[in-house]
Structures are given as structure tokens and as C-alpha cells.
Amino acid sequence: MECLVEKNLKNCTCTYEPCPRKGKCCECIIYHRKNNELPGCFFPRSAEATYNRSVSYYVSVMQKGGKI
Secondary structure, rough: OOHHHHHHHHHOOOOOOEEEEOOOOOHHHHHHHHHHEOOOOOOOHHOOOOOEHHHHHHHHHHHHHOOO
């Protein structure tokens, strides 16, 4: 399957600029999964900006209605 990097970049909400996986969703998911994390696109904007990608942080944010 061909990776549509340019198309993916239009929807990528990750603000971590030096990330080499931007627009490469498969690589991003694999990377974060290895680290017991979730990709930034799972998080609301304000929570994504903290760069805390932990599952526990995601759960706490979602329990608060998606706001920090």
C-alpha cells in the first residue's frame, strides 16, 4: 500500500516539528505503540501541545471531556 504523505499531512495535528514521521501514519503508530503511547492526533489540541503521549494522560484528558 502506498503512503499518501502529502494527503496525511493535511490532517496531521501533531505540533512536534522535528518529527521524522509526520504524514507517515503507519510509522507514527508503530513508534508510539512501542513506547506505550498514543500518537498526537488522538489528543485534543491543548493536550497534544503538552507532548505527553501517555495512555494514562489520554484517559485523564478524555475523562475531563477532552480539556486540560
